[in-house]
Amino acid sequence: MTLSVTNTLTGEREEFEPRNDDEVLLYVCGLTVSDDAHLGHARLWAHADVMHRWLEHEGYDVRHVENFTDVNEKIVARIGEEYGESEPEVAEHFTSHVIRDMRGLNLKRAEVYPRVSEHVPEIIDLVETLVEKGYAYESNGSVYFDVTAFEEYGKLSNQRLDEIETQGPEDERSEKRHPADFALWKAGAVDPEDVKAHRDPDLDPIEEARGETWESPWGEGRPGWHIECSAMSMTHLDDTIDIHVGGRDLVFPHHENEVAQSEAATGQQFARYWLHVGLLQTAGDKMSSSLGNFLTVDDALDRYGVDVVRTFYCSTGYRGEQTFGEAEMNEAEERWERLERAYETAVAAADSTDAYAKVEDESFRDAVAATREDFRAAMNDDFNVREAMAALLELATAVNRHVDEREAYDFWALREATEAFEDLGGDVFGLSLGESGDGEGTVTLAEELVELVLDVREAEREAGNYERADELRDELTALGVEIQDSDDGPTYRFE
Numbered sequence: 001m002t003l004s005v006t007n008t009l010t011g012e013r014e015e016f017e018p019r020n021d022d023e024v025l026l027y028v029c030g031l032t033v034s035d036d037a038h039l040g041h042a043r044l045w046a047h048a049d050v051m052h053r054w055l056e057h058e059g060y061d062v063r064h065v066e067n068f069t070d071v072n073e074k075i076v077a078r079i080g081e082e083y084g085e086s087e088p089e090v091a092e093h094f095t096s097h098v099i100r101d102m103r104g105l106n107l108k109r110a111e112v113y114p115r116v117s118e119h120v121p122e123i124i125d126l127v128e129t130l131v132e133k134g135y136a137y138e139s140n141g142s143v144y145f146d147v148t149a150f151e152e153y154g155k156l157s158n159q160r161l162d163e164i165e166t167q168g169p170e171d172e173r174s175e176k177r178h179p180a181d182f183a184l185w186k187a188g189a190v191d192p193e194d195v196k197a198h199r200d201p202d203l204d205p206i207e208e209a210r211g212e213t214w215e216s217p218w219g220e221g222r223p224g225w226h227i228e229c230s231a232m233s234m235t236h237l238d239d240t241i242d243i244h245v246g247g248r249d250l251v252f253p254h255h256e257n258e259v260a261q262s263e264a265a266t267g268q269q270f271a272r273y274w275l276h277v278g279l280l281q282t283a284g285d286k287m288s289s290s291l292g293n294f295l296t297v298d299d300a301l302d303r304y305g306v307d308v309v310r311t312f313y314c315s316t317g318y319r320g321e322q323t324f325g326e327a328e329m330n331e332a333e334e335r336w337e338r339l340e341r342a343y344e345t346a347v348a349a350a351d352s353t354d355a356y357a358k359v360e361d362e363s364f365r366d367a368v369a370a371t372r373e374d375f376r377a378a379m380n381d382d383f384n385v386r387e388a389m390a391a392l393l394e395l396a397t398a399v400n401r402h403v404d405e406r407e408a409y410d411f412w413a414l415r416e417a418t419e420a421f422e423d424l425g426g427d428v429f430g431l432s433l434g435e436s437g438d439g440e441g442t443v444t445l446a447e448e449l450v451e452l453v454l455d456v457r458e459a460e461r462e463a464g465n466y467e468r469a470d471e472l473r474d475e476l477t478a479l480g481v482e483i484q485d486s487d488d489g490p491t492y493r494f495e
Helices: 039-057 087-104 120-132 170-175 192-198 227-236 248-266 297-304 306-313 326-351 362-379 385-405 411-428 440-462 466-478
Strands: 004-007 012-015 023-032 061-069 136-139 142-145 182-187 221-223 241-247 271-277 280-282 481-484 491-494
Touching (some): 039 241, 039 297, 087 440, 120 142, 120 182, 182 248, 362 411
Antiparallel strands (some): 004 012, 142 182
8 A cells, every 4th residue: 555645736636655665755845934923824833744754663763844934024013022033033033933833733853943043055056056157147236037947847836937027026027037036035124015015014114124134146136035045955955855734825936946946956856745735714715824813722722632633634635625713623622532532442441351361352352453444545546544543433433332342342442442552643743642650641742842942042042141041040940950962062961
């Protein structure tokens, strides 16, 4: 039973075959850290996380990279609010919140979370390569990609070049050879008009603080939006990756431009499989920071809990759009509680004196085996979490039926059911099944909380807030957590 995925590049369902038999290179388009993350952002994270977990479950070594965009006019527009007095300070504030939310959602850690600001040298090198190869040109200190030089431009979004509208802001039009050309490097600082478009009109306009700039062969400036992902993906993975995951709203222009600039520079296929996650809808509109119709991840976790939120995401496949509302969250809560109760019932029954080694319930054993088969078939069917969740709910029904109808329990089947819940619901879906009863859950939670505080402490240190970083270390020490700093990062142990 082989994994098949729907590849946006071809528009077809394809059998998944990584370049290396035992390794998958996975890149996820991360967040522009200009605001707190909301449930729409987290939908992408959750599905990428389940993909990561399933690939590991099937025996692959997954190298997962997810970026933070910390250079952007939206970030500059927040300068002077309570988040900081410079672009780096504002970015650090929201980056630390994103890390907190990722840990709160029980996401597996990526191999690395690169930031645009630390990869400007790699970005400049990539732009220079494109200029040297004749795919890009300099104009008034900016550098643009020449879409007419790349014959396959439009192949991801399935658009014709002569039908594509102008890319970029209006002030670029006089500098470009073709309206669809896009910026790889922008001369100077952020345009005040771009900042104004994203700034709260009730706040004073920004006149001096216009964002960070870097020296380049074309003069002082800033990287374009699209070039960043190509540079970071190539730096931390390879010229060709296996899977590129992103929101459906990024197919054009962002991902189309990634394909063009990457393949023009290397002469190699950039990503073999493009998987695009559908949008989260609320009240008939896309959940979006700009529309203000969002619920932050932090608030959602406080209101519903991580298991309900993850169960909600696992009720709809990644490609489909999903609706968020109280009815949908209530349904997710009911499903989670049904799984949790069935799991606890199976554990309690197996641990009771009513469980026997020689009792056999063939229908129950068949149901447990069918759960694993159906779950695997669903996940290998383009990560069909909806059908996989249905398989787990069927297992819950089978457990309850066995315990309700029998006076003597089938110990072997109960043990297998418990392991299926933990393996499929816990390890693959990331639910809290198997984290109670023996203290493991408490230890796991404590470790995750310590790691969360350490992530925040590292963000404070990188931002130069050493006093606050020391305070966090002292607070952990007071709680019995010994911290040791090294060149490879902090480690800890419980005293």
